[in-house]
Amino acid sequence: MATVILTAAMVYEVLARYVFGAPTVWAFDIAYMANGAVFLLGIAYVLREDSHIRIDVLRNRLPARFNHAVQGGLYLLILAPFFGMLSWIAVSHTLRAWRSGEVETVSPWAPLVWPFYLCIAIGLLAMTLQLVAEGLRAVCDLGSAAAKDRP
Template sequence: MTLLLKLSQLIDWLNERVGKGAFWLVLIMTVISAGNASIRFVFDTSSNGLLEIQWYLFAAIFLLCAPYTLQKNEHVRIDVLSGKLSPRGLAVIDIIGTLFFLLPMVVAVLWLSLPLVAESYRIQEMSANAGGLIRWPVKILLPIGFTLLALQGLSELIKRIAFLAGRIEDPNSKPKGPTPEEQLAAAIAAAKAQEAK
């Protein structure tokens, strides 16, 4: 179990680095979007390549941050059910969900995406739009993102089993204290109170 927990930590480290690195793509995408809109407004011209790179970056953000989201336990849950379960019950549900839903779906997407990526690369597929971009770099994000998601699913499975075996603390527990939303609300309230003085 110790070796599996070390593997889980390695996977967590990898996906945290990839996820945090992908955050910067949001800034790049925003700058490109603002630049493209400004050029369109000022010069009445645009580029399909600039529009497509925004789509590519959005795909990269979504696919590369999904494993990080799963790791941080910020993925969508059915709160009506999960809110009523004990930590052990929630761990069992997570194990079942990972084994019977997450991992089979990830394997299916990987299996189906690899031939598409290989064919796109082989023919050097280009966008059908004038001035568009080459397609295989965005298509290769599918197997990369879903491989990282499969690894994170494996890591979460290891952690849930280790928790049930009493080897680690509850991986679903969240740090106590105000949420980011509560911190923002408090900062806004403090700013308004400062203005009122």
């Protein structure tokens, strides 16, 4: 949905600016908010689909058991707590902005920022949950890789 909003806003802005000679005051705000939402709402999906870019030259030469242990430990002990903390901060910022009616102060349009903060919070929460799921999956795969190594 954020991609559709971003695309529609940019097409409208280009038409308004170059065809009608009347640029909008809101296009920049919609563009950065929708772009941020697309990015943050998509990172958990990309992790689930195992589509993140990584260099597998070393990883492919190491035993599967070691790779699962490193990935499980990294996801569960470092990344999930880090993203959990970021999620907590994002949720608290969202609630504060919603309660206070905070607006974007550097924009002539001055939109409310809590919807954008909410997208950030949802994306970070989804990433945290996906990191936990992938970490647990790696730990479970660690057990199955160890069983395959036994004679």
